[in-house]
Amino acid sequence: MVSIKDVAKEAGVAISTVSKVLNNYPNVSADTKKKVYEVVDRLGFVPNAVAATLSSKKAGRVALLVKLNIKTQAIDEIDMQYISGAIRKAQELQLDVVTIFESMVDGMSLEEMTNYFASQSISGIIIYGLTKGDKVIHKLIDSGRFKIVVVDAPMVNENTSSVSIDHEKAQYEVANKTITENKCKSILYIAGMNDGYVTEWRLKGMRRLAEDKGIKLLVKNGEFSELKARNLTMKYAKNKGAVVCASDLMAIGAMKALIEMDIFRPVCGFDGIILMGYVGKQMNTVRQDFANVSASAMEELNRLFNGGVGQQVVLPHTLVRMKYEDIIC
Amino acid sequence: MVSIKDVAKEAGVAISTVSKVLNNYPNVSADTKKKVYEVVDRLGFVPNAVAATLSSKKAGRVALLVKLNIKTQAIDEIDMQYISGAIRKAQELQLDVVTIFESMVDGMSLEEMTNYFASQSISGIIIYGLTKGDKVIHKLIDSGRFKIVVVDAPMVNENTSSVSIDHEKAQYEVANKTITENKCKSILYIAGMNDGYVTEWRLKGMRRLAEDKGIKLLVKNGEFSELKARNLTMKYAKNKGAVVCASDLMAIGAMKALIEMDIFRPVCGFDGIILMGYVGKQMNTVRQDFANVSASAMEELNRLFNGGVGQQVVLPHTLVRMKYEDIIC
DNA sequence: TTGTATGCGTTATCAG
């Protein structure tokens, strides 16, 4: 392997000089800069990232903490986009990334988890899908030991930023569009998990809509389960004007139930997953660009690395109707 | 961070002794072993993986080379299972993993790619979905510079193993089951990409079936595209007894086309993706356990690391009918 | 069986 030492020797300068050139240190003459770059090019030298993170005290390695939903595999689509969006941006920013599934750190104490991340030279973490029940992870955030960006959760402090779309507004809009188009007077709202932050925000949007428009709102907890949504629809949809779901998967479950019941009710979902296009009927939904959300999270983490202080980042969303013709290719 | 030095001091032994205990070296007294482990536990020490790979010359870091299909996002399901299966097993085997999307190394020369991997201290690579057109990657395999496991490709040499199900047999079986159940005399076979190894194997299975059963076989190239499969079905399915597709996605496209044409033909797919359950009609398909395939690949790579020589590993598959009731949850 | 010393490829701190 061609190392920095080879480059130094070849260019006739010291190792430290090469390092300075490569890391854009201020005090290097244009002359030596050019000389070094020329050799770097010629030898095809690529700095060893492992050695760099070991040596450097400045941040670099990022962990993606993903909650892999083992049961509902259709949701993979979202995680995959999170991961690929983050990795792409990380490469652009020259950050090293490791993917960690939550099951790997499950049951660890705060200390164990801290050591686990530290042992991998991880200095920044992006957390996807945090729920209120994740006690240890909350402690990890509070500890301030790592720079952290949470996606779809409200934590913000010195070392922690939050990135997400405006769920409340999005839920309001998609439901409003749906009931307006269909002139509905009442809604069955199938919400997500109780301890999810997005659940709370989306529910708030629904309540605001109900108040604004003076319509009756029945809220049931579907736990993001397609089956639960199906059953709730069977039980409660009959005398409601529309079924609004807090996720696409639940919307699909609701839709299939309605078809079986042989009644029509407008249904809308949330997320804009591709799967929506396969179920045969069109639905309104909120489209989040997951890859972009994740890329923004990485950018935000990089900002924290560079001394920035935690903040809340709100990303745009769009309303769409998913249909088969749009997604086939 | 608690380091090996802290453990050594606390246990009253030398750093090297701690290292030996942790790495299961033979010549350590049971007494010091226990002493060290006790301290390790108490301090919650986790060895720094970065320092370890830098120091050690023996292999450790593994790259997952994933071809992310940007257009057909439903396929994410497969990649996600590949990734999670590999990462899980890697943790079990104490291997560090980095995920690399093919787009990141696209256009690199052999030398650049070698340097790229080397710069990350990568010594082993698992390659998913290699096609004949990936010239540089083929050279990388031939170079012998890295231990490599290819999933669904036939390369085997000193440092390279191959892992996959028996695609030929699987294709034979699923098609045979389908035509037997429906007493078909002719088949429209929609194959995959021309330069894919699996395409070749599956096609071979079909040809053998056609010969064995004396049925007419029309082969068309669907390029794993749902849309292509749809169009081919519209054009050629009418006077064929069945439509056999080399992927589930194409099977879905074919099925939707048939419904639009308002004719019935049995359709079968390949892969057993969850999406199959959502399209409304049941189909025969081959179920591969992608996570398991990937885990096996990781195991195989570990074997190569430990001095094993490359070999071909064939994993089992099953025939299934995917229906909505089975996948909803 | 245990400890010492050196190196892995960088970065960072000081002298010069």
Place this chain on the structure above:
DNA sequence: CTGATAACGCATACAA
């Protein structure tokens, strides 16, 4: 502006 040199945390050949 440039160059020695000491870390970073661990593995390992070698000495004791």
